[in-house]
Amino acid sequence: MYRVVKVLNNNVCMAHDKNGVECILVGKGIGFGKRQGDLIKEESVEKVFYVKDTENKIKFSDLMEKVRTDVVGISEEIIAMAEKIKGKKLNEHVHIALADHLAFAIERISMGIDIKNPFIAEIKALYKEDFAIAEKALEMVKERLGIYLPEDEAGFIALHLHAAVENAGLSVTLKNTRLVSLLVSIIEKNLSRKIDRDSLDYLRLVTHLRFAVDRVAKGMEVANELLPTIKRKFKKAYRIAEEVANEIEKELGKKVPEEEKGYLAIHIQRLLPN
Structure with missing residues (x-):
C-alpha cells in the first residue's frame, strides 16, 4: 500500500511507500478523489518512480x-x-x-x-x-x-x-544535433542546393553523420578497404567529406580517420548529380 502525500492529477500522485520512502506513482485514475493520507493499493499503480x-x-x-x-x-x-x-x-x-x-x-x-x-x-x-x-x-x-x-x-x-x-546530458545531445545540422549546411553549400528534409537521402545522410560524430567522439575506428578507390573515383565527394571532417575535428577536438572520411564521401556522392 502507498500513502498519498500530494495529488498531482487524476493519474499521478506523490506518495510514501510501505517503508516511508517518497515516490511518484502513475496509474489510471489513482489520484481521482484522493486526499493527503489516503491509501492506494499496489495493484492500482502502473509505474513507480523514485528520485534517489x-x-x-x-x-x-x-x-x-x-x-x-x-x-x-x-x-x-x-x-x-x-x-x-x-x-x-x-x-x-x-x-x-x-x-x-x-x-x-x-x-x-x-x-x-x-x-x-x-x-x-x-x-x-x-x-x-x-x-x-x-x-x-x-x-x-x-x-x-x-x-x-x-x-x-x-x-x-x-x-x-x-x-x-x-x-x-541534454547539452551533449543538443551539441551533437547542432553539429549534424551544421554539417548538412556545409554539404548543401557545396551542392549548391537544399536537400529535401522529407527524402530518404536526407534521412540516410543525417543518420550516418550522427553515428560518424559518435564514433569520432568515442575514438572508434572503422575499416574501409575501398578508401583508395573512393578517393580516386569520388574526388569531389571526398573533398566535401574532408571539409565536413575538418568541422567535426574543430568541434570535437579529435581527429577524423581517413576511413571515416571515405564513408562520408560515399553518402555525399549519392547526392551529387550524375
Missing part, C-alpha cells in the same frame, strides 16, 4: 514549489509512457528537467511568444521514436490543460527524452 540522488531530491522538491502540479503530473505521465514504449529506464534527472521545460514552454505560449526550434528537421530524422513520443505528449498537454504547443516544442521534448535514455 540527494541533489535531485532537493531540485525536485524546489520544482514542486514553483511549478503547477498539473504540469508536473503530465510530465510524469510522459516519462511513464516513454519508458513503456522504449522499454528502458530514463535517467532520474528527467523528472526535474522535463517538468521544468514544459512549465517554461507553457509560460511562453501563454505570453504569446512563439517557440522556434532551428533543429526540428534533424531531430525528426535522428530521434524518430523520441519525436513520436513527444508528439503524443503534446496531445496530452492539449487534452488535459487545453494548451496547444507547436511541433517545434515536440522537438525539444524529444531531445530531453533521448538524453535521459542515453544517460547523456
Whole structure:
C-alpha cells in the first residue's frame, strides 16, 4: 500500500511507500478523489518512480514549489509512457528537467511568444521514436490543460527524452544535433542546393553523420578497404567529406580517420548529380 502525500492529477500522485520512502506513482485514475493520507493499493499503480540522488531530491522538491502540479503530473505521465514504449529506464534527472521545460514552454505560449526550434528537421530524422513520443505528449498537454504547443516544442521534448535514455546530458545531445545540422549546411553549400528534409537521402545522410560524430567522439575506428578507390573515383565527394571532417575535428577536438572520411564521401556522392 502507498500513502498519498500530494495529488498531482487524476493519474499521478506523490506518495510514501510501505517503508516511508517518497515516490511518484502513475496509474489510471489513482489520484481521482484522493486526499493527503489516503491509501492506494499496489495493484492500482502502473509505474513507480523514485528520485534517489540527494541533489535531485532537493531540485525536485524546489520544482514542486514553483511549478503547477498539473504540469508536473503530465510530465510524469510522459516519462511513464516513454519508458513503456522504449522499454528502458530514463535517467532520474528527467523528472526535474522535463517538468521544468514544459512549465517554461507553457509560460511562453501563454505570453504569446512563439517557440522556434532551428533543429526540428534533424531531430525528426535522428530521434524518430523520441519525436513520436513527444508528439503524443503534446496531445496530452492539449487534452488535459487545453494548451496547444507547436511541433517545434515536440522537438525539444524529444531531445530531453533521448538524453535521459542515453544517460547523456541534454547539452551533449543538443551539441551533437547542432553539429549534424551544421554539417548538412556545409554539404548543401557545396551542392549548391537544399536537400529535401522529407527524402530518404536526407534521412540516410543525417543518420550516418550522427553515428560518424559518435564514433569520432568515442575514438572508434572503422575499416574501409575501398578508401583508395573512393578517393580516386569520388574526388569531389571526398573533398566535401574532408571539409565536413575538418568541422567535426574543430568541434570535437579529435581527429577524423581517413576511413571515416571515405564513408562520408560515399553518402555525399549519392547526392551529387550524375
